[in-house]
Amino acid sequence: MSSSSPSPRRVAIVGATGAVGREMVDVLHRRSFPVAELGLFASERSAGRTVETPFGEKTLVAFDVEKVKGYDIVLLAVSGDFAKQHAPALASAGALVIDNSSAFRYDDNVPLIVPEINASALGDAKLVANPNCTTAIAVVALGPLHKAFGLKRVIVSTYQATSGAGAEGMAELEEQTRNQLEGKPVTNSVFRHPIPFNLIPQIDAFQDNGYTKEEMKVTWETRKILGIPDLALSCTAVRIPTYRAHSEAITIETLSPVSPQAARAVLSDAPGVKLTDDPANGVYPMPLNATGQFDVEVGRIRTNLVFGDHGLDIFVCGDQLLKGAALNAVQIAELSL
Ligand SMILES: NC(=O)c1ccc[n+]([C@@H]2O[C@H](COP(=O)([O-])OP(=O)(O)OC[C@H]3O[C@@H](n4cnc5c(N)ncnc54)[C@H](OP(=O)(O)O)[C@@H]3O)[C@@H](O)[C@H]2O)c1
Numbered sequence: 001m002s003s004s005s006p007s008p009r010r011v012a013i014v015g016a017t018g019a020v021g022r023e024m025v026d027v028l029h030r031r032s033f034p035v036a037e038l039g040l041f042a043s044e045r046s047a048g049r050t051v052e053t054p055f056g057e058k059t060l061v062a063f064d065v066e067k068v069k070g071y072d073i074v075l076l077a078v079s080g081d082f083a084k085q086h087a088p089a090l091a092s093a094g095a096l097v098i099d100n101s102s103a104f105r106y107d108d109n110v111p112l113i114v115p116e117i118n119a120s121a122l123g124d125a126k127l128v129a130n131p132n133c134t135t136a137i138a139v140v141a142l143g144p145l146h147k148a149f150g151l152k153r154v155i156v157s158t159y160q161a162t163s164g165a166g167a168e169g170m171a172e173l174e175e176q177t178r179n180q181l182e183g184k185p186v187t188n189s190v191f192r193h194p195i196p197f198n199l200i201p202q203i204d205a206f207q208d209n210g211y212t213k214e215e216m217k218v219t220w221e222t223r224k225i226l227g228i229p230d231l232a233l234s235c236t237a238v239r240i241p242t243y244r245a246h247s248e249a250i251t252i253e254t255l256s257p258v259s260p261q262a263a264r265a266v267l268s269d270a271p272g273v274k275l276t277d278d279p280a281n282g283v284y285p286m287p288l289n290a291t292g293q294f295d296v297e298v299g300r301i302r303t304n305l306v307f308g309d310h311g312l313d314i315f316v317c318g319d320q321l322l323k324g325a326a327l328n329a330v331q332i333a334e335l336s337l
Contacts, residue, residue, distance in 0.1 A: 010039070010071045011037070012038075012039040013038070016042050016046075016077075018078075021075075025053050033333065043062065068086075070093075083099045116140055137248065137296050138218065139226060140270070142222065142250070145266060148258075151254060153233070155252075160246045166190075173196065200239040203238070244321055246287075249315050250313070251313050256310075257309045258310065258311070263312055264301055274293070275298060277300065296318035
Protein backbone atom coordinates (compact mmCIF):
# COMPACT_ATOMS: atom_id res chain seq x y z
CA MET A 1 0.00 0.00 0.00
CA SER A 2 1.45 3.44 -0.86
CA SER A 3 1.87 6.00 1.92
CA SER A 4 -0.45 8.59 0.30
CA SER A 5 -4.15 7.82 0.67
CA PRO A 6 -5.17 5.37 -2.04
CA SER A 7 -8.22 6.23 -4.08
CA PRO A 8 -11.36 4.40 -2.93
CA ARG A 9 -12.30 1.35 -4.99
CA ARG A 10 -15.60 -0.13 -6.04
CA VAL A 11 -15.67 -3.59 -4.47
CA ALA A 12 -18.01 -6.48 -5.30
CA ILE A 13 -18.33 -9.56 -3.10
CA VAL A 14 -19.87 -12.51 -4.92
CA GLY A 15 -21.09 -15.19 -2.51
CA ALA A 16 -21.75 -12.49 0.08
CA THR A 17 -24.17 -14.61 2.12
CA GLY A 18 -21.73 -17.49 2.61
CA ALA A 19 -19.29 -18.28 5.42
CA VAL A 20 -16.41 -16.59 3.57
CA GLY A 21 -18.39 -13.78 1.90
CA ARG A 22 -19.81 -12.50 5.17
CA GLU A 23 -16.33 -12.34 6.69
CA MET A 24 -15.09 -10.37 3.68
CA VAL A 25 -17.48 -7.53 4.45
CA ASP A 26 -16.19 -7.34 8.03
CA VAL A 27 -12.53 -7.63 7.03
CA LEU A 28 -12.84 -4.74 4.55
CA HIS A 29 -14.17 -2.64 7.41
CA ARG A 30 -11.70 -3.86 10.06
CA ARG A 31 -8.75 -3.06 7.77
CA SER A 32 -10.19 0.31 6.71
CA PHE A 33 -10.04 -0.71 3.07
CA PRO A 34 -10.91 2.33 0.96
CA VAL A 35 -14.33 1.28 -0.31
CA ALA A 36 -16.07 3.70 -2.67
CA GLU A 37 -18.98 1.36 -3.22
CA LEU A 38 -19.75 -2.13 -1.96
CA GLY A 39 -21.87 -4.50 -4.04
CA LEU A 40 -23.10 -7.71 -2.42
CA PHE A 41 -24.00 -10.51 -4.83
CA ALA A 42 -25.34 -14.01 -4.19
CA SER A 43 -27.73 -16.44 -5.86
CA GLU A 44 -31.35 -15.83 -6.85
CA ARG A 45 -32.28 -17.39 -3.48
CA SER A 46 -30.94 -14.37 -1.59
CA ALA A 47 -31.79 -11.60 -4.06
CA GLY A 48 -33.70 -8.67 -2.58
CA ARG A 49 -32.90 -9.52 1.05
CA THR A 50 -31.35 -6.68 3.03
CA VAL A 51 -28.40 -7.10 5.37
CA GLU A 52 -26.87 -4.79 7.96
CA THR A 53 -23.16 -4.21 7.32
CA PRO A 54 -20.52 -1.83 8.71
CA PHE A 55 -21.00 0.01 5.39
CA GLY A 56 -24.72 0.49 6.04
CA GLU A 57 -27.76 -1.53 5.01
CA LYS A 58 -27.24 -3.37 1.73
CA THR A 59 -29.60 -5.22 -0.58
CA LEU A 60 -28.35 -8.54 -1.92
CA VAL A 61 -28.33 -8.70 -5.69
CA ALA A 62 -28.62 -11.86 -7.82
CA PHE A 63 -25.29 -12.39 -9.56
CA ASP A 64 -25.24 -11.24 -13.15
CA VAL A 65 -21.87 -10.95 -14.85
CA GLU A 66 -22.85 -7.71 -16.57
CA LYS A 67 -23.77 -6.10 -13.22
CA VAL A 68 -20.39 -6.97 -11.71
CA LYS A 69 -18.21 -5.93 -14.65
CA GLY A 70 -17.91 -2.27 -13.62
CA TYR A 71 -16.30 -2.99 -10.24
CA ASP A 72 -12.57 -2.38 -9.61
CA ILE A 73 -12.16 -5.38 -7.32
CA VAL A 74 -14.23 -8.57 -7.34
CA LEU A 75 -13.90 -10.98 -4.43
CA LEU A 76 -15.29 -14.35 -5.51
CA ALA A 77 -16.49 -16.73 -2.77
CA VAL A 78 -18.67 -19.22 -4.62
CA SER A 79 -17.56 -22.55 -6.19
CA GLY A 80 -14.82 -23.66 -8.56
CA ASP A 81 -17.26 -24.23 -11.41
CA PHE A 82 -18.73 -20.79 -10.87
CA ALA A 83 -15.26 -19.21 -10.91
CA LYS A 84 -14.27 -21.06 -14.09
CA GLN A 85 -17.40 -19.79 -15.77
CA HIS A 86 -17.20 -16.13 -14.73
CA ALA A 87 -13.76 -15.09 -13.41
CA PRO A 88 -12.00 -14.76 -16.81
CA ALA A 89 -14.71 -12.48 -18.20
CA LEU A 90 -14.65 -10.26 -15.12
CA ALA A 91 -10.84 -10.02 -15.22
CA SER A 92 -10.88 -9.23 -18.95
CA ALA A 93 -13.33 -6.42 -18.23
CA GLY A 94 -10.61 -4.82 -16.07
CA ALA A 95 -11.47 -5.85 -12.51
CA LEU A 96 -8.91 -7.37 -10.16
CA VAL A 97 -10.57 -10.73 -9.50
CA ILE A 98 -9.52 -12.64 -6.38
CA ASP A 99 -10.97 -16.13 -6.36
CA ASN A 100 -11.36 -18.27 -3.24
CA SER A 101 -12.04 -21.54 -5.02
CA SER A 102 -9.43 -24.01 -6.27
CA ALA A 103 -10.33 -23.38 -9.94
CA PHE A 104 -7.16 -21.46 -10.89
CA ARG A 105 -4.70 -22.30 -8.11
CA TYR A 106 -2.67 -24.73 -10.21
CA ASP A 107 -2.69 -22.62 -13.36
CA ASP A 108 0.88 -21.46 -14.05
CA ASN A 109 -0.47 -18.17 -15.40
CA VAL A 110 -2.43 -17.34 -12.24
CA PRO A 111 -0.54 -16.23 -9.13
CA LEU A 112 -1.40 -17.99 -5.86
CA ILE A 113 -0.64 -15.50 -3.13
CA VAL A 114 -0.19 -15.27 0.62
CA PRO A 115 0.96 -11.64 0.91
CA GLU A 116 3.33 -12.20 3.87
CA ILE A 117 5.20 -14.78 1.75
CA ASN A 118 5.02 -14.05 -1.98
CA ALA A 119 3.40 -10.64 -2.53
CA SER A 120 5.66 -9.98 -5.50
CA ALA A 121 3.94 -12.79 -7.44
CA LEU A 122 1.04 -10.37 -8.05
CA GLY A 123 2.79 -8.45 -10.84
CA ASP A 124 0.12 -6.97 -13.07
CA ALA A 125 -2.19 -9.99 -12.79
CA LYS A 126 -5.92 -9.36 -13.04
CA LEU A 127 -6.91 -12.84 -11.84
CA VAL A 128 -5.42 -14.07 -8.56
CA ALA A 129 -6.07 -17.29 -6.67
CA ASN A 130 -6.51 -17.35 -2.91
CA PRO A 131 -5.04 -20.55 -1.46
CA ASN A 132 -6.73 -23.39 0.31
CA CYS A 133 -7.36 -22.39 3.92
CA THR A 134 -5.11 -25.04 5.50
CA THR A 135 -2.25 -24.10 3.19
CA ALA A 136 -2.57 -20.37 3.83
CA ILE A 137 -2.35 -20.90 7.59
CA ALA A 138 0.60 -23.29 7.33
CA VAL A 139 2.75 -21.18 5.00
CA VAL A 140 2.58 -18.12 7.26
CA ALA A 141 4.79 -20.16 9.63
CA LEU A 142 6.58 -22.34 7.07
CA GLY A 143 7.69 -19.40 4.87
CA PRO A 144 9.94 -17.71 7.46
CA LEU A 145 11.25 -21.08 8.69
CA HIS A 146 12.15 -21.98 5.10
CA LYS A 147 13.97 -18.67 4.63
CA ALA A 148 15.98 -19.18 7.81
CA PHE A 149 16.70 -22.92 7.81
CA GLY A 150 15.58 -24.35 4.43
CA LEU A 151 12.75 -26.88 4.28
CA LYS A 152 13.68 -30.41 3.24
CA ARG A 153 10.61 -32.44 4.23
CA VAL A 154 7.30 -31.53 5.86
CA ILE A 155 4.59 -33.64 7.49
CA VAL A 156 1.25 -32.01 8.34
CA SER A 157 -1.69 -33.38 10.33
CA THR A 158 -4.75 -31.14 10.41
CA TYR A 159 -7.70 -30.63 12.72
CA GLN A 160 -10.20 -28.69 10.60
CA ALA A 161 -13.32 -26.88 11.73
CA THR A 162 -16.80 -27.50 10.32
CA SER A 163 -17.05 -24.00 8.83
CA GLY A 164 -14.38 -25.14 6.38
CA ALA A 165 -17.34 -26.78 4.64
CA GLY A 166 -19.20 -23.47 4.53
CA ALA A 167 -22.09 -22.05 6.53
CA GLU A 168 -23.98 -25.35 6.18
CA GLY A 169 -21.15 -27.25 7.87
CA MET A 170 -21.43 -25.12 11.00
CA ALA A 171 -25.22 -25.48 10.97
CA GLU A 172 -24.91 -29.28 10.76
CA LEU A 173 -22.55 -29.39 13.76
CA GLU A 174 -24.92 -27.25 15.82
CA GLU A 175 -28.15 -29.00 14.90
CA GLN A 176 -26.80 -32.54 15.13
CA THR A 177 -25.07 -31.87 18.46
CA ARG A 178 -28.41 -30.64 19.85
CA ASN A 179 -30.16 -33.72 18.44
CA GLN A 180 -27.58 -36.05 19.94
CA LEU A 181 -27.86 -34.47 23.39
CA GLU A 182 -31.67 -34.63 23.22
CA GLY A 183 -31.59 -38.29 22.18
CA LYS A 184 -33.02 -37.54 18.73
CA PRO A 185 -31.75 -39.20 15.53
CA VAL A 186 -28.46 -37.73 14.27
CA THR A 187 -28.36 -37.52 10.50
CA ASN A 188 -25.71 -35.99 8.27
CA SER A 189 -25.83 -34.40 4.85
CA VAL A 190 -22.88 -31.97 4.60
CA PHE A 191 -20.44 -34.46 6.13
CA ARG A 192 -20.16 -38.13 5.21
CA HIS A 193 -20.58 -39.26 8.83
CA PRO A 194 -22.07 -37.69 11.97
CA ILE A 195 -19.69 -34.95 13.17
CA PRO A 196 -20.79 -34.38 16.82
CA PHE A 197 -18.47 -36.16 19.28
CA ASN A 198 -16.60 -37.62 16.31
CA LEU A 199 -13.86 -36.79 13.85
CA ILE A 200 -13.70 -37.67 10.18
CA PRO A 201 -10.39 -38.43 8.44
CA GLN A 202 -11.73 -37.45 5.04
CA ILE A 203 -12.01 -33.95 3.59
CA ASP A 204 -12.92 -33.90 -0.11
CA ALA A 205 -12.63 -36.88 -2.44
CA PHE A 206 -10.00 -39.63 -2.35
CA GLN A 207 -7.38 -39.58 -5.10
CA ASP A 208 -5.68 -42.56 -6.78
CA ASN A 209 -2.70 -42.26 -4.41
CA GLY A 210 -4.87 -42.72 -1.29
CA TYR A 211 -4.65 -39.07 -0.23
CA THR A 212 -7.72 -36.83 -0.29
CA LYS A 213 -7.93 -33.83 -2.60
CA GLU A 214 -7.71 -31.53 0.47
CA GLU A 215 -4.45 -33.23 1.48
CA MET A 216 -2.98 -32.93 -2.02
CA LYS A 217 -4.00 -29.25 -2.17
CA VAL A 218 -1.72 -28.62 0.81
CA THR A 219 1.18 -30.30 -1.01
CA TRP A 220 0.61 -28.62 -4.41
CA GLU A 221 -0.13 -25.16 -3.05
CA THR A 222 2.67 -25.04 -0.47
CA ARG A 223 5.14 -25.88 -3.24
CA LYS A 224 3.80 -23.10 -5.47
CA ILE A 225 3.64 -20.40 -2.78
CA LEU A 226 7.06 -21.16 -1.29
CA GLY A 227 8.60 -21.67 -4.73
CA ILE A 228 9.91 -25.17 -3.90
CA PRO A 229 8.48 -27.31 -6.73
CA ASP A 230 9.93 -30.57 -5.38
CA LEU A 231 9.21 -30.07 -1.67
CA ALA A 232 8.38 -33.42 -0.05
CA LEU A 233 5.18 -32.76 1.92
CA SER A 234 2.67 -35.27 3.23
CA CYS A 235 -0.62 -34.22 4.82
CA THR A 236 -3.43 -36.00 6.67
CA ALA A 237 -6.53 -33.80 6.87
CA VAL A 238 -9.18 -34.46 9.53
CA ARG A 239 -12.53 -32.74 10.15
CA ILE A 240 -13.27 -32.13 13.84
CA PRO A 241 -16.38 -30.85 15.65
CA THR A 242 -15.37 -27.21 16.15
CA TYR A 243 -17.04 -24.17 14.57
CA ARG A 244 -14.06 -22.39 13.13
CA ALA A 245 -10.25 -22.03 13.05
CA HIS A 246 -8.10 -24.86 11.71
CA SER A 247 -5.25 -26.39 13.72
CA GLU A 248 -2.24 -28.18 12.27
CA ALA A 249 0.56 -30.24 13.79
CA ILE A 250 3.54 -29.66 11.50
CA THR A 251 6.84 -31.55 11.52
CA ILE A 252 9.68 -30.17 9.44
CA GLU A 253 13.06 -31.50 8.49
CA THR A 254 15.41 -28.64 7.66
CA LEU A 255 18.49 -28.28 5.45
CA SER A 256 20.47 -26.31 8.09
CA PRO A 257 20.48 -27.09 11.80
CA VAL A 258 17.56 -25.61 13.71
CA SER A 259 16.78 -25.19 17.40
CA PRO A 260 13.53 -24.23 19.13
CA GLN A 261 15.19 -21.00 20.32
CA ALA A 262 16.31 -20.04 16.82
CA ALA A 263 12.87 -20.92 15.42
CA ARG A 264 11.16 -18.82 18.10
CA ALA A 265 13.40 -15.85 17.22
CA VAL A 266 12.48 -16.17 13.54
CA LEU A 267 8.76 -16.63 14.19
CA SER A 268 8.53 -13.79 16.71
CA ASP A 269 9.48 -11.37 13.90
CA ALA A 270 7.38 -13.02 11.20
CA PRO A 271 4.45 -11.00 9.83
CA GLY A 272 1.07 -12.62 10.42
CA VAL A 273 2.42 -14.88 13.19
CA LYS A 274 1.53 -14.63 16.87
CA LEU A 275 3.99 -16.62 18.93
CA THR A 276 1.83 -18.50 21.45
CA ASP A 277 4.33 -20.72 23.15
CA ASP A 278 4.38 -20.91 26.93
CA PRO A 279 3.35 -24.51 27.51
CA ALA A 280 4.21 -24.50 31.22
CA ASN A 281 1.43 -21.96 31.70
CA GLY A 282 -1.00 -23.70 29.36
CA VAL A 283 -0.35 -21.22 26.56
CA TYR A 284 -0.43 -22.78 23.09
CA PRO A 285 -2.48 -22.29 19.93
CA MET A 286 -6.15 -23.26 20.21
CA PRO A 287 -9.12 -22.76 17.88
CA LEU A 288 -11.17 -20.81 20.44
CA ASN A 289 -8.37 -18.27 20.84
CA ALA A 290 -7.53 -18.07 17.14
CA THR A 291 -11.17 -17.45 16.18
CA GLY A 292 -11.65 -13.88 14.95
CA GLN A 293 -7.90 -13.14 14.98
CA PHE A 294 -5.98 -12.07 11.90
CA ASP A 295 -2.71 -13.63 13.06
CA VAL A 296 -1.86 -17.33 12.98
CA GLU A 297 -0.92 -18.66 16.41
CA VAL A 298 2.27 -20.76 16.50
CA GLY A 299 3.43 -22.73 19.53
CA ARG A 300 4.46 -26.12 20.96
CA ILE A 301 7.83 -25.44 19.32
CA ARG A 302 10.23 -28.26 20.06
CA THR A 303 13.01 -30.35 18.60
CA ASN A 304 11.59 -33.29 16.68
CA LEU A 305 12.86 -36.55 18.12
CA VAL A 306 13.11 -38.22 14.69
CA PHE A 307 15.06 -35.52 12.83
CA GLY A 308 17.06 -34.24 15.81
CA ASP A 309 18.95 -30.97 15.28
CA HIS A 310 17.51 -30.72 11.73
CA GLY A 311 13.93 -31.19 12.89
CA LEU A 312 11.19 -29.17 14.48
CA ASP A 313 7.62 -29.76 15.62
CA ILE A 314 5.19 -26.87 15.76
CA PHE A 315 1.45 -26.51 16.31
CA VAL A 316 -0.37 -23.77 14.43
CA CYS A 317 -3.89 -22.50 14.65
CA GLY A 318 -5.51 -19.91 12.40
CA ASP A 319 -8.99 -18.66 11.63
CA GLN A 320 -9.54 -20.29 8.26
CA LEU A 321 -12.40 -17.94 7.41
CA LEU A 322 -9.96 -15.04 7.92
CA LYS A 323 -6.32 -15.92 7.10
CA GLY A 324 -7.52 -18.95 5.17
CA ALA A 325 -9.97 -16.95 3.07
CA ALA A 326 -11.42 -13.46 3.64
CA LEU A 327 -8.42 -11.74 5.23
CA ASN A 328 -5.96 -13.16 2.72
CA ALA A 329 -8.20 -12.04 -0.16
CA VAL A 330 -8.44 -8.50 1.22
CA GLN A 331 -4.66 -8.43 1.81
CA ILE A 332 -4.19 -9.32 -1.88
CA ALA A 333 -6.57 -6.48 -2.79
CA GLU A 334 -4.46 -4.15 -0.61
CA LEU A 335 -1.38 -5.02 -2.67
CA SER A 336 -3.10 -3.40 -5.64
CA LEU A 337 -3.74 -0.05 -3.91
N1 LIG B 1 -15.27 -22.06 4.34
C1 LIG B 1 -13.95 -21.96 4.31
O1 LIG B 1 -13.26 -22.10 5.33
C2 LIG B 1 -13.24 -21.66 3.02
C3 LIG B 1 -11.90 -21.31 3.09
C4 LIG B 1 -11.20 -21.02 1.92
C5 LIG B 1 -11.86 -21.08 0.73
N2 LIG B 1 -13.18 -21.41 0.68
C6 LIG B 1 -13.82 -21.42 -0.64
O2 LIG B 1 -14.61 -20.23 -0.73
C7 LIG B 1 -15.77 -20.47 -1.53
C8 LIG B 1 -17.02 -20.15 -0.71
O3 LIG B 1 -17.05 -21.02 0.42
P1 LIG B 1 -18.04 -20.81 1.65
O4 LIG B 1 -17.52 -21.71 2.69
O5 LIG B 1 -18.25 -19.36 1.96
O6 LIG B 1 -19.41 -21.42 1.04
P2 LIG B 1 -20.92 -21.19 1.51
O7 LIG B 1 -21.00 -20.79 2.94
O8 LIG B 1 -21.65 -22.41 1.08
O9 LIG B 1 -21.40 -19.95 0.60
C9 LIG B 1 -21.57 -20.06 -0.79
C10 LIG B 1 -21.97 -18.71 -1.36
O10 LIG B 1 -22.08 -18.82 -2.78
C11 LIG B 1 -23.31 -18.23 -3.19
N3 LIG B 1 -23.77 -18.84 -4.43
C12 LIG B 1 -24.06 -20.14 -4.67
N4 LIG B 1 -24.47 -20.28 -5.97
C13 LIG B 1 -24.40 -19.04 -6.51
C14 LIG B 1 -24.71 -18.53 -7.81
N5 LIG B 1 -25.14 -19.32 -8.80
N6 LIG B 1 -24.56 -17.21 -8.02
C15 LIG B 1 -24.12 -16.38 -7.04
N7 LIG B 1 -23.83 -16.81 -5.80
C16 LIG B 1 -23.98 -18.12 -5.55
C17 LIG B 1 -24.25 -18.50 -2.03
O11 LIG B 1 -25.37 -17.64 -2.13
P3 LIG B 1 -26.84 -18.05 -1.56
O12 LIG B 1 -26.80 -17.86 -0.08
O13 LIG B 1 -27.73 -17.07 -2.24
O14 LIG B 1 -27.06 -19.48 -1.97
C18 LIG B 1 -23.32 -18.18 -0.86
O15 LIG B 1 -23.23 -16.77 -0.71
C19 LIG B 1 -15.67 -21.95 -1.98
O16 LIG B 1 -15.04 -22.01 -3.23
C20 LIG B 1 -14.78 -22.55 -0.91
O17 LIG B 1 -14.10 -23.72 -1.37
C21 LIG B 1 -13.89 -21.69 1.79
